[in-house]
Amino acid sequence: MEEEEAATLDWMDQAFDMAKEALECGEVPVGCLLVHNGQAIGRGRNEVNETKNATRHAEMVAIDRVLDWCKQHNRDYTEVFPQTVLYVTVEPCIMCAAAVRLMSILSCLFMLGNQMLKCYSFGNTGEPFECVSGYRAKEAVEMLKAFYRQENPNAPKSKVRKKDHRN
Numbered sequence: 001m002e003e004e005e006a007a008t009l010d011w012m013d014q015a016f017d018m019a020k021e022a023l024e025c026g027e028v029p030v031g032c033l034l035v036h037n038g039q040a041i042g043r044g045r046n047e048v049n050e051t052k053n054a055t056r057h058a059e060m061v062a063i064d065r066v067l068d069w070c071k072q073h074n075r076d077y078t079e080v081f082p083q084t085v086l087y088v089t090v091e092p093c094i095m096c097a098a099a100v101r102l103m104s105i106l107s108c109l110f111m112l113g114n115q116m117l118k119c120y121s122f123g124n125t126g127e128p129f130e131c132v133s134g135y136r137a138k139e140a141v142e143m144l145k146a147f148y149r150q151e152n153p154n155a156p157k158s159k160v161r162k163k164d165h166r167n
């Protein structure tokens, strides 16, 4: 195996572990890593339910961690992000993809996705980024399935009840 490929799989494994942690905490299992010069300077997993904030996706959490890292290390984030690679278990949603572009993150590698990113229209919101997918995709699917098999305790149940009354 090529050295670079081995490193990629290692980062993906770590992103996968973050997703597992999310699942254990009752969150949609998505995890990610932002890697700069061979170092993970930002990690994130979904924190939407925990924080009751719908924008707390793994990628947004990790981006915030990188901003903290830049402050701590006296680095200019506009120079750090363009040399940073995102490893994420599931293809970023449109919000996160837009954030990735706005921060000029170098490239985005994900395990699972249908390359919808190429279809999104971002206008002039930053640099286009490279997308690679397919790592451990089957496992990533299984983890999502495991989540959706469970009852989501935070999901509103009123809609189901209304339907019952109508019948």
Ligand SMILES: [Zn+2]
Pocket: 057, 058, 059, 092, 093, 094, 095, 096, 097
């Ligand atoms: Zn997202």
